[in-house]
Amino acid sequence: MSSTLLPKHVAAVLKHQKDPLKALEMFNKVKKEDGFKHTFLTYKCIIQQLGFHGKFEAMEDVLVEMRMNIDNSMLEGVYIGAMKSYGRKGKVQEAVDVFERMDFYNCEQTVLSYNTIMNILVEFGYFKQAHKVxxxxxxxxxxxxxxSFTIRIKSFCRTKRPHAAxxxxxxxxxxxxxxxxxxxxTVVAGFYEENYRFEAKGVLNGAKSLLDSVIREGLTPDVVSYNTLICGLCKNSDVVEAEKYLHKLVNDGLEPDGFTYNTIIDGYCKMGMIQNAEKILQGAIFKGFVPDEFTYCSLINGLCQNDxxxxxxxxxxxxxxxxLKPTVILYNMLIKGLCQQGLILQALQMMNEMSENGYGPxxxxxxxxxxxxxxxxxxSDANNLMNDAIAKGYIPDVFTFNTLIDGYCKQSKMETTIQILNKMWSHGVTPDVITYNSVLNGLCKAAKTEDLMEAFKMMVEKGCVPNKITYNILTESLxxxxxxxxxxxLVDEIVNKGITPDTVSFATVISGFHNRGDLKGAYQLFRRxxxxxxxxxxxxxxxxxxxxxxxxLDLQMAxxxxxxxxxxxxxPDTYTYRVMIDGFCIMGNTDFGYNYLLEMIEKGFIPSLTTFGRVINCLCVQHRIHEAVDIIHLMVRNGIVPEVVNTISEADKKVVAAPKIxxxxxxxxSCITYYAYELFHLGLSTGWYRWKTVKGIGHDPNDGGAKGMRRGRGRSDSVAVSEVKTSLYKTTTIFSVLTTDWNYGLVAPQMHPILNSNHSMLTILRFCDRGKVRPGLMWVMVSAA
Structure with a gap:
């Protein structure tokens, strides 16, 4: 080589040499050239090359040589590079050693050195040591x-102290x-990691304001600042706002990186907005972005979640x-999607495909x-698949066994469940509280209280701590x-252990008191x-x-x-209203039942057909046909009608036909009685929505809401009564009517002791004659007699 070789030429070659050992060979070779001497620049380049590729032993040798040839007071930048190299490879102690040697070799440490070592310590979770530094x-x-402050803020956030940050x-x-x-x-990210959503929103707004003010002052934030803010917005499910900052980033002349695009794409996918994610991806690809594994994982997972x-x-x-080379993660996402759709055969085929392509499940x-x-x-097929996995060398985990145990418990196959539990122990997998809860729940459903208590005792002996669900199962079983x-x-025992029982435990015990007929005990516990x-x-x-x-039938207390x-x-929910409506209808208080039904619909609840039928039944037997028709029109508006009603296009025809259908x-x-059905049709055909009292029946016109009978235009009372008698006589008998009406609570309470005994027909008729039964039922009785 020529004697005109300069250090800057050597540094340039070293920097672009991909093989660190060849770079070291050249570094050692050039120092033998006459007149050439390594400088700070060449030492820095070779140390960075060796450190970046993990050749630390060779790097340390060069450091020793450098200290002998270069003034140590000038070497802080080299030492910082060495620390960063160790940090990238997770060699925290070696990085600390470099930092400590700086002082030993009279290299003055500045805030840059301290920041470097503090950041490495924080990144790897050595928070106390970072604080000491x-x-x-x-x-x-x-x-x-x-x-320095930013690193401290990151440390506070990583240690779940966002408020300190x-x-x-x-x-x-x-x-x-x-x-x-x-x-x-960084503070924003800390708040989101700890789910302080309310505070995070305020800090996020502060971060947005700060970023906007920086832009107004003519300064350009870097991509990292934008990415952190975009990440925070996406975690807050505000992906649309995050996309706006993506456009701001581009307008500021910055280039979004893969993290920027992937964060927004993933945010949209998690919100189920796949089209928005695909739109971002198309724009990114147009600008040169190449989708990676994370991009495809986000999109595939989003599509699977959207079915x-x-x-x-x-x-x-x-x-x-x-x-793109498929990974186990990608395959698992697809298999999960197939299983969620019940496409188990395709999921099994994909498992085989994984193995064939060299990606073992x-x-x-x-x-x-x-x-x-x-x-x-x-x-059973699931159990066979687990055995197949064991045969292939896979070790089942607690989730595997818990899934099988829960499956067998739901099928009440408790013997097989115990076998799986024993197999779990034999494979070195310790059952957790979910395991025991599944077993206990299975025994509870099978009404095996003694076996359940034994299993609970074993659970405690094995050191598994019961939770609230465990105690809820125990109280239900007892x-x-x-x-x-x-x-x-047991509830008191839970309290003494410092566990606050939830409402499920109390509701179970209250139901237990009620089921054994102790309503007073149930109410006392309710108040306690x-x-x-x-x-x-x-x-x-x-x-x-x-x-x-x-x-x-204590409707006053209810x-x-x-x-x-x-x-x-x-x-109140749907169940509450249903209970109130049923109770008042059974008591014969149709007005209250009718009003609760209307209130239920006003509150946005949709009553069931049974609930609608019960009120309609009560209204019909009290000859309030027009109110029954009103309810049916409510059913039509809420869509709780046979499909044939919706096929009637003309409004007038629907009004007429819907009630009958x-x-x-x-x-x-079986939501209404045949008697109510006959009365309803008779009321529609005659136009009689309220009937006039007929002499000789003994019916109180003020009883049960039937305030007299309204006569149809142009028809006589005798004709109407005759039609009712004839129609009902042809379709039923006294005992069928009494039985059906008793089940629907349509018989007056005064009649209950008579119907519960073996009284003669004459006694029943005499009771009717005193005006205690509705007129229609009396006509059936008289006709049958």
């Missing part, structure tokens, strides 16, 4: 800069540091044609298919076995929930008590609780 820096009189952020100005977008956005498995498979094939792959088989009820007092003792146990009532607990009182739950902030459908479904 920070204190040492301040002790030596070095003033922290904005990067926020305080430090606010104090940066008083410490003489100008705020930067990176520091602000678009065919498109997900098509995209997967497109990715393969573009040279992992245990998570097997777990996905096993879970899919169990959900379809094919638990209550089912009639051991309500023991269940209540808040007073003694400090557990707030929910809609579910109110429903249990309201149902209990309604079943005992309505009191109904009003109380609304005042307590527990909104709906009532016939209700009769077929």
């Amino acid at each position: 920070y204190l040492r820096m301040k002790y030596t009189g070095i003033v922290p800069d904005v990067y 926020l305080r430090l952020l606010n104090n940066m100005a008083s410490q003489g540091c100008q705020l930067n977008a990176v520091a602000h956005c 678009e498995i065919d498109r997900a498979l098509a995209l997967f094939n497109v990715a393969l044609t573009k040279g 992992d245990i998570w792959t097997y777990n996905l298919v096993i879970n899919g088989l169990c959900k379809m009820g094919c638990v 209550c089912k076995g009639g051991k309500v007092n023991e269940a209540l003792d 929930m808040e007073e003694q146990y400090k557990v707030s009532h929910t809609t579910a607990t109110y429903n249990v008590m309201i149902s209990a009182f309604a079943e005992k 309505e009191k609780l109904f009003l109380e739950m609304g005042a307590a902030g527990c909104a 709906v009532v016939e459908d209700l009769l077929k479904r």
